[in-house]
Amino acid sequence: EWDVRTNSRRWSDQLAKIFGLRHDQLPSTFDGFYPLVHPEDRERTARIANEALRGGTDYENQFRIVRPDGVIRTVHNQARVDRDESGRPVRVIGVCQDITERKLAEEQVRASQERFRMMVENVRDYAIYILDMNGYVTSWNLGAERIEGYRAEEIIGRHYSCFFPPDHAARGDPGMQLQFASVQGRYESEGWRVRKNGSQFWAHVIVTPLLDETGKSRGFSEITHDITERKRAEEDLHSYADRLKITSRRLVEVQEAERRLLARELHDRVGQNLTALGINLSIVAGGLPAGSKPELAGRLEECSSLLEGTVDAMRNVMAELRPHALDDYGLPAALRSLATGFSRRTGIQVAFEGDVPGADLPKPVDLAMFRIAQEALNNVAKHSNAKRVEIAIRRANGLATLSVRDNGVGFDPKRIERSNREAGWGLLIMRERAEAVGAQFSLKAGLRTGVQVLVEYHVSSGGVR
Structure with missing residues (x-):
C-alpha cells in the first residue's frame, strides 16, 4: 500500500519474501521501489504507474525484479488508485504475485511450439497441413509444396478436395474422410492424389481431428506421403511373383512330360526287352537235357530271379514316374x-x-x-x-x-x-x-x-x- 499524500509505502511479509528483502531493507517511498525492478522493465513499469496516477483507477503489469542475491523473478502486479472528492490520488493499493514458474513454463511451451512449427514447416518428405472444420486449407509446409506443387499463398483458403481425382471428389470422398476422422478419431488410407500440374501420385494419408481445451473439434491435420515408388515396387514384386508361379507351373508341366516320356520308354523298350529275355531264359531252361550240369540249371534259375527283380524294380520306378x-x-x-x-x-x-x-x-x-x-x-x-x-x-x-x-x-x-x-x-x-x-x-x-x-x-x- 502507498499513501500518496505522505509518500509512504507499506509492504506485507509475503511481498517482502517475494522480493527477497528483510524488513529493514524495504523501501519506504514509492520512488525507492523502482531500483528493485529489472533495468530493462523499469521505465515501462514507472510509465504505467504514472499514467494510472494521472487519470486512471485500476492497472496491472508484469515485470521482472532483481533480488539482492542477484536472482531474477517475474511478478504480476494489480493495483487500484483511490482518489478524493477533487479527483486527486490519495492511495494506491496493489497485489503482487510471483509468476516466475508460470512464465518459465509458458516460455518452454512457446519455444516447443516454435520448434515444432519450424520442424513441420521444413519437413520435405511429408505434406503436413491444417484444415478448418469445412476442409479449407489454413496452413502449409514445404513438404506439401514439394509433393502437391502449390505454394502456400496459392492454396491457403482453398478446399482440399482439389487434391482428389475429379471422380473421387464428385462422389464425396473428401467429406467422407473428414467425417470418418471426426467419428473414429483418425482416418488412414492409401489412394490416388492429384498435384497442381494434374499428375497423380499414390499417397498414404492420415487425417486427425484437432481438439481444443474443451475437447471440441476445431479442424483437422493431414499428413500425406508420396509412396508412388513403393507402390510401383510392390506391383513389380507381385508381377514378378506371378511370373515365378507361371514359370514354376511350366517347369512342373515339363517335368511331368519328361516323366511320362521316360516311363513310356521304359515300358516300350526296356520292358519289352526284359520280357523277351525272360521268354528266352524259359526256353533255354526247358530245353536243357536231363543230364545237364546242376550248376547250369542253378545259374539259369538265378538269372530268372534277377530278371524278375529287375522287372519289379522297373515297375516301381515307372509307378514313381507316372502313377x-x-x-x-x-x-x-x-x-x-x-x-x-x-x-x-x-x-x-x-x-x-x-x-x-x-x-x-x-x-x-x-x-x-x-x-x-x-x-x-x-x-x-x-x-x-x-x-x-x-x-x-x-x-x-x-x-x-x-x-x-x-x-x-x-x-x-x-x-x-x-x-x-x-x-x-x-x-x-x-x-x-x-x-x-x-x-x-x-x-x-x-x-x-x-x-x-x-x-x-x-x-x-x-x-x-
Whole structure:
C-alpha cells in the first residue's frame, strides 16, 4: 500500500519474501521501489504507474525484479488508485504475485511450439497441413509444396478436395474422410492424389481431428506421403511373383512330360526287352537235357530271379514316374497305392483315409497333391524315424484337404534350412507345387511331436464336375 499524500509505502511479509528483502531493507517511498525492478522493465513499469496516477483507477503489469542475491523473478502486479472528492490520488493499493514458474513454463511451451512449427514447416518428405472444420486449407509446409506443387499463398483458403481425382471428389470422398476422422478419431488410407500440374501420385494419408481445451473439434491435420515408388515396387514384386508361379507351373508341366516320356520308354523298350529275355531264359531252361550240369540249371534259375527283380524294380520306378492309378482311378486310389508300396518298402505302417470322389478335383491339383504326398513320404523315410504315418484326403465345405502326418522325431521349422538343406529343398518344392495350382501349403512341426503336411484347395464351382 502507498499513501500518496505522505509518500509512504507499506509492504506485507509475503511481498517482502517475494522480493527477497528483510524488513529493514524495504523501501519506504514509492520512488525507492523502482531500483528493485529489472533495468530493462523499469521505465515501462514507472510509465504505467504514472499514467494510472494521472487519470486512471485500476492497472496491472508484469515485470521482472532483481533480488539482492542477484536472482531474477517475474511478478504480476494489480493495483487500484483511490482518489478524493477533487479527483486527486490519495492511495494506491496493489497485489503482487510471483509468476516466475508460470512464465518459465509458458516460455518452454512457446519455444516447443516454435520448434515444432519450424520442424513441420521444413519437413520435405511429408505434406503436413491444417484444415478448418469445412476442409479449407489454413496452413502449409514445404513438404506439401514439394509433393502437391502449390505454394502456400496459392492454396491457403482453398478446399482440399482439389487434391482428389475429379471422380473421387464428385462422389464425396473428401467429406467422407473428414467425417470418418471426426467419428473414429483418425482416418488412414492409401489412394490416388492429384498435384497442381494434374499428375497423380499414390499417397498414404492420415487425417486427425484437432481438439481444443474443451475437447471440441476445431479442424483437422493431414499428413500425406508420396509412396508412388513403393507402390510401383510392390506391383513389380507381385508381377514378378506371378511370373515365378507361371514359370514354376511350366517347369512342373515339363517335368511331368519328361516323366511320362521316360516311363513310356521304359515300358516300350526296356520292358519289352526284359520280357523277351525272360521268354528266352524259359526256353533255354526247358530245353536243357536231363543230364545237364546242376550248376547250369542253378545259374539259369538265378538269372530268372534277377530278371524278375529287375522287372519289379522297373515297375516301381515307372509307378514313381507316372502313377497309372492316378490317371485310371483318381487321387484316392493313387494315394492308397502309394501308401501300400511305401509301407512294403520301408516297413513303416501307413494308414489311409479318403473321401474325395475320383475326378472331383482338376487333374493338375490331383497330380500336385500326389507329388506332395510322395515327397512327404520320402522325407518321413529319410529323416523322421517314424513308426506310423497317416495319409488323409478329405472334402468339406468346398475345401479339399490333403494331410500327411507322422509320429516321428519332428523338427524346428525355423532351423530346418540351416540344419538340413536337403529337407529344406523338399519343403520348398512341396510349397511351390501347391502354389502353382492355387492351393495353400502349410506345415505343422515341433521337436518330438512329429510333422504334419497340409495342402488345402478351394474347389470352385467350375472345377467340380
